[in-house]
Amino acid sequence: MHKNAPHFRIANAEFVFVKETLGPTTNAASFNPIKILLAAGVPAEKIHFLVIARDPFATATSWIEQFAHFETRENLVRTCLLSYESIQNIKQYAVSIGIRTTTIVYDAWRDNVPAVVVQKLFTRIGYPSSRSAFSGWVPLKKMEAAGKNIYSIPQPDIYDRNLKSYYEKVNKSTGITYYNKPLNVIREKLSPALIEQIAQSRALQIYRELTQATELDLGIKIELIPMIGFFFLNFITSEKDLIAL
Structure with missing residues (x-):
């Protein structure tokens, strides 16, 4: 995928997580x-495709942040909407060839106890879990620290400028935490x-x-009303009004 990146061999282990x-x-x-x-030769029966997604307004706002x-807001939103189409296409492809799939959206943390959500997720994918995965986190060592066993391939300069901010919330959290994207931030980053454009796209339906x-x-309930309310952002004056929808 990266021209000058090192080549990695998939580890011979029971569970290997590959994030894209x-x-x-x-x-x-x-x-x-x-x-x-x-x-690369990985058998389809050994793959479990985990789809992780966030609502389009929050995602587009984060990308702009x-x-x-390095890119205009208009192009970032266009590419963001393309990503939702891609997610749907990849999932449909996985299902069509018999690959196991599991989906989890970020709002699952908002409307349910995070530890319960993770336990259900691990149970579904057949991965052993412990309570230490849910809470009692300690500050992370630096990514390059000895024993971390985390390797990053070289990234384009556009990513390197912002890598530090990616880990700020993780480092200050003691467990799985839901971080809301404030309405005022969304309105600041996204023009009417x-x-x-997002409201009229297929991304919301996806x-x-x-x-x-x-x-x-996962056998949980997730409230859709807060997201649907974004259709009316041009007419909303406060987050209280949004919740009322």
């Missing part, structure tokens, strides 16, 4: 990581035209379907 993030560039928002694993220094899949996969 769609975006914020067009190429990174439209590739299929499952096809890459299959091409992180990457507006961009809000309308996110609804992913939310419903999360409820089915």
Whole structure:
């Protein structure tokens, strides 16, 4: 995937987690990581595809916060919406060839006890868990510290400028925590035209379907009303008004 990156051999272990993030560039928002694993010789029956998603307004806002220094807001939103299409296509592809899939949306943490959500998730994917995974976290060592066993491939300069901020919330958390994207931040980063573009896209419907899949996969309930309220952002004056919707 990266021209000058080192080549990694998948470890011979019972569980290997491979994380890929769609975006914020067009190429990174439209590739299929499952096809890459299959091409590398990983049997389909050994793959469990975990879809992790956040509502489109919060996602687009975060992308602008992180990457507006190298790309216009309009292009970032366009690529963000492309990513939701890609997520749906990849999931449909996985299901069509018999790959196990599980979906979890970020709002699951908001409406349920995080430890319960993680326990249900681990149970579904067949991964052993302990309470230390949910709470009692201690500050992380530096990524390059000895014994971390975490390796990062070289990234384009556009990412390096913001890597530190990626870990701020993790480092100050003592357990799994839901961080809301404040309405005033969304309105600051997204113009009325961009809000309308997201509202009229398929991303909202795709996110609804992913939310419903999360409820089915994990046996939990997730409230959709707060997200639906974003349709009316141009007419809302406060977060209290949004909640009232």
